[in-house]
Amino acid sequence: MATYSLANEQRLRALEDIEREICAILQNAGTVILELSKEKTKEQLLHRQAAAFTASVQHVEAELSAQIRYLTQVATGQPHEGSSYSSSKDCQMALQRVDYARLKLSDVARTCEQMLEN
């Protein structure tokens, strides 16, 4: 279970990275156009930004194609209707009960110690 959820989290992180890269693509395009609008353009910067734009676009395309290919392989017929919310809530409450019992026991232990000292 941990393996599956970890792999899924990795995929979601990869998709988030792709989102950030798309923003970087737009930023690169804006930088190139801004540089073109100047009277004296810096060619090196222009080439660098244009190359970065092209590389990022190709990388995003490759990554998204890989994600779609993976989904084609693992997609189920029906979307799942299960949820682990109720069981996790019950477990959380059980752990809170344990913490409360521990707190009360520590109070009793402290009281006993005080009685013994007195």
Add this chain to the structure above:
Amino acid sequence: MAQKRVLPQSKETLLQSYHKRLKDDIKSMMDNFTKIIKTAKIEDETQVSRATQGKQDNYEMHVRASNIVRAGESLMKLVSDLKQFLILNDFPLVKAIDQHNQQLRALQEECDRKLTALRDQVSIDLYQLEEAYYSSSSSLREANNLSLCEAYWRLDLDTDAADGLAAPLRASLEPSAGPLQSAAPAHSHASGPGPTEHA
């Protein structure tokens, strides 16, 4: 060689539409970017005046820049849809949810079982502590201020009395109240955790 999986048509169509959207958006970005750079080139010979050509180029660049931004936003929407599809339809994750549920329930049952055992143990110890405490300070107590043990014993006696002993029978049993009283504490001791359990 992996065999092609047979998906429901809706899922297949959906994934194909994702693929198409990806291709279209990437193509739109690259084309518009390339055209902007080409348009930035200043040409000596133009069919219209320089000012008009400049205005036209300006408008074209605005439109192409907007197209690049629209394609970028469409890609962001596509990524969001892919995330949703992954969460809802990833088969290994769906299996993992059931296992996760089982693990959480097992942990909860174990916690409750241990708390119940702890409760039983603490109630036994508490009973013994109360007995020791009240017996040690019994000389300082008032007549009406009964210890917890004696209050339970009184309750047991009253319960036994109300349970079916009629008045004549009660009167006939009065001489034997002594043995009853000595038996009642033993009964309470035997069911020591009982009262606290009911509490």
